Amino acid sequence: MSGTGAPLLEVTDLAKHYPITGGRTLRAVDGVSFTLGAGEVLGIVGESGSGKTTLGRTVLRLTAASAGTIRFRGEEITDYSRRRMRPVRRHMQLVFQDPYASLNPRMSVEQILAIPLQVHEPGLKRAERRDRIEAVLSTVGLFPEAASRYPHEFSGGQRQRVGIARALICNPALLVADEPVSALDVSVQAQVVNLLLDLRQRLGLAILFIAHDLAVVGLISDRVAVMYLGRIVEIAETTTLFARPRHPYTEALFSAVPDIGGRHDRILLQGDIPSPVSPPSGCPFRTRCPYAEAACAEALPPLVERAPGHFAACRRPELTLSSPLSPQPVSRFAADA
Amino acid sequence: MSAAAPLGSALPAPARGARRPALRRFMRHRLAMFGLAAIVILVVACAIGPYLSPYGPLTIDLRHRFQPPFLGPHLLGTDQLGRDLLVRLLLAGRISLTVGFAAMGLSTVFGVIVGLAAGFYGGWAGTALMRFVDAVLCFPQIFLLLTLAALVSPGVLTITLIVALTSWMEVARVVEGQIRSLRERDFAVAAEAIGVSDTHLMLRELLPNVMAPIVVAATLTVARAILLESYASYLGYGIQPPTPSWGNMLNNAQEYLTSAPWLAIVPGIVITLAVTGFNFLGDGLRDALDPRLDIHR
Numbered sequence: 001m002s003g004t005g006a007p008l009l010e011v012t013d014l015a016k017h018y019p020i021t022g023g024r025t026l027r028a029v030d031g032v033s034f035t036l037g038a039g040e041v042l043g044i045v046g047e048s049g050s051g052k053t054t055l056g057r058t059v060l061r062l063t064a065a066s067a068g069t070i071r072f073r074g075e076e077i078t079d080y081s082r083r084r085m086r087p088v089r090r091h092m093q094l095v096f097q098d099p100y101a102s103l104n105p106r107m108s109v110e111q112i113l114a115i116p117l118q119v120h121e122p123g124l125k126r127a128e129r130r131d132r133i134e135a136v137l138s139t140v141g142l143f144p145e146a147a148s149r150y151p152h153e154f155s156g157g158q159r160q161r162v163g164i165a166r167a168l169i170c171n172p173a174l175l176v177a178d179e180p181v182s183a184l185d186v187s188v189q190a191q192v193v194n195l196l197l198d199l200r201q202r203l204g205l206a207i208l209f210i211a212h213d214l215a216v217v218g219l220i221s222d223r224v225a226v227m228y229l230g231r232i233v234e235i236a237e238t239t240t241l242f243a244r245p246r247h248p249y250t251e252a253l254f255s256a257v258p259d260i261g262g263r264h265d266r267i268l269l270q271g272d273i274p275s276p277v278s279p280p281s282g283c284p285f286r287t288r289c290p291y292a293e294a295a296c297a298e299a300l301p302p303l304v305e306r307a308p309g310h311f312a313a314c315r316r317p318e319l320t321l322s323s324p325l326s327p328q329p330v331s332r333f334a335a336d337a
Numbered sequence: 338m339s340a341a342a343p344l345g346s347a348l349p350a351p352a353r354g355a356r357r358p359a360l361r362r363f364m365r366h367r368l369a370m371f372g373l374a375a376i377v378i379l380v381v382a383c384a385i386g387p388y389l390s391p392y393g394p395l396t397i398d399l400r401h402r403f404q405p406p407f408l409g410p411h412l413l414g415t416d417q418l419g420r421d422l423l424v425r426l427l428l429a430g431r432i433s434l435t436v437g438f439a440a441m442g443l444s445t446v447f448g449v450i451v452g453l454a455a456g457f458y459g460g461w462a463g464t465a466l467m468r469f470v471d472a473v474l475c476f477p478q479i480f481l482l483l484t485l486a487a488l489v490s491p492g493v494l495t496i497t498l499i500v501a502l503t504s505w506m507e508v509a510r511v512v513e514g515q516i517r518s519l520r521e522r523d524f525a526v527a528a529e530a531i532g533v534s535d536t537h538l539m540l541r542e543l544l545p546n547v548m549a550p551i552v553v554a555a556t557l558t559v560a561r562a563i564l565l566e567s568y569a570s571y572l573g574y575g576i577q578p579p580t581p582s583w584g585n586m587l588n589n590a591q592e593y594l595t596s597a598p599w600l601a602i603v604p605g606i607v608i609t610l611a612v613t614g615f616n617f618l619g620d621g622l623r624d625a626l627d628p629r630l631d632i633h634r
Contacts, residue, residue, distance in 0.1 A: 062529055082535075089532030102523035106545045116531045166527070 014068035043221030093167035099159035157188035246312035369621020375614035383430035392421035429581035443501035452512025486574035549626035560615035
């Protein structure tokens with residue numbers, strides 16, 4: 001379902017390295033490439049420390065990339081200054097994981113929502129601004145009266161709606177949703193996911209959906225990229241990925257999804273994700289991979305297209321990896337909501 | 338917001354909601370209340386007191402020279418020329434308090450600007466700025482003050498500037514540290530993602546969240562400014578007679594320390610009262626606004 005023509009977002013060999021003490025380097029994101037078409041939803045999954053959040057923020061130029069290029073709407077924005085980024089920002093917005101921390105506690109919802117309009121549409125009259133705020137509040141399912149309230153007067157789910165409203169008020173083309181539901185109750189998660197799905201359909205929004213929860217990602221994404229230690233190890237359309245994962249790490253992630261009844265054998269990964277300061281030689285996943293061979297330590301396996309649109313960075317394509325989830329993993333929400 | 342939250346409510350309520358518990362904590366702080374009362378009384382007395390007194394500050398009452406307090410027509414006694422001590426004390430208070438508040442204002446504004454710039458822009462410039470602050474802090478304040486005072490002609494304006502110049506560093510450090518950590522917070526990142534200007538980010542998003550420590554530091558700065566002005570004036574480098582200030586009243590009293598000790602004791606008590614008042618107020622504000630007492634943040 002990738003977009004036709006030039007993609008909305010094209011990321012090539014993107015890297016974000018942090019220098020740390022002792023002259024060493026923390027490679028938070030390394031050699032990441034992907035494209036995102038207009039109106040497409042790309043899920044990014046991986047465990048904590050895999051570089052998902054850094055990737056999202058680097059794409060939005062909230063942190064400077066160390067290497068690689070970011071093309072957005074045909075413009076290469078990789079080296080844009082803060083000033084040059086400003087007009088671009090209205091088209092690319094961010095939704096945060098923690099709806100408590102991402103809203104300024106000292107501003108009312110109306111003030112919070114007015115800022116993007118003041119920045120990007122300064123010609124707007126006061127009444128027009130009010131209308132826009134009211135409209136976006138109804139878009140995200142909040143009442144107009146919410147405008148005069150302060151963030152702490154809302155529940156977590158409502159705050160996340162305010163955060164989404166702030167991201168949407170200038171009609172962006174791209175939304176980076178950084179674990180937008182991880183901090184919410186499961187029932188509220190379903191509401192917010194449904195809201196995002198609905199918005200995507202109505203507004204043709206492209207979403208980079210970052211999460212560690214495969215069920216949520218599978219529900220919302222057209223394609224899914226699996227990240228491990230700052231790299232994409234597998235990327236494919238959601239249905240193919242869920243039907244047949246081609247990287248052992250993806251299989252392990254699937255295996256980790258809790259289910260009632262215990263109908264499959266768990267693949268329990270040993271230990272923690274290795275330090276991105278000194279990643280293992282060769283395949284970064286080999287230290288925890290149940291299928292690792294001696295040869296895996298030799299060279300970093302490249303992302304290879306194993307099936308149409310299905311890329312995996314594993315040097316053992318002969319493996320038949322299992323996925324316990326159905327191609328439409330909706331059962332969890334259907335049961336909980 | 339309308340109804341006050343019940344006491345001991347466990348509900349997290351930052352920002353506006355938190356101001357009420359903060360106010361309550363402040364009102365319960367006895368020393369802070371004492372400090373506030375002392376300051377209010379001093380300010381009001383200095384502002385209107387001289388108008389109510391039958392004596393002028395320069396009125397010489399030769400029949401009552403060296404009158405001890407409470408033992409004659411002059412309530413707090415008189416000096417060697419028979420000038421009314423109370424009136425002089427209140428007029429001196431106007432000068433000393435004005436210097437204190439003005440120096441506080443100046444040093445706070447300057448410190449906030451330096452701290453904001455260093456914390457916001459960071460990098461080598463921010464580091465250089467803060468190392469400069471550290472260097473100035475290392476220098477003994479009183480010597481800095483006296484050196485500066487010896488170089489310029491003393492007066493109310495210059496002493497205010499000098500005191501301000503020697504007391505902005507603490508505010509700068511507080512603000513720098515806070516801004517640096519606040520900048521990483523999600524709401525600041527959110528503002529950046531929107532593409533707001535640096536000025537907006539600094540003044541509308543970040544600075545309001547640093548107001549509490551700034552207010553505390555500013556209050557304590559008033560106390561220190563009053564004390565510094567007194568030092569300088571006592572040593573003769575500050576406010577020059579005949580303009581009275583609490584410091585130069587002490588200077589004047591030196592000669593008569595054994596014969597007319599009240600000339601030193603009375604201004605001494607008032608300086609103590611003002612300085613401890615502001616310090617207690619500052620402590621109270623610190624306790625009341627302490628974010629660690631605020632469950633949510």
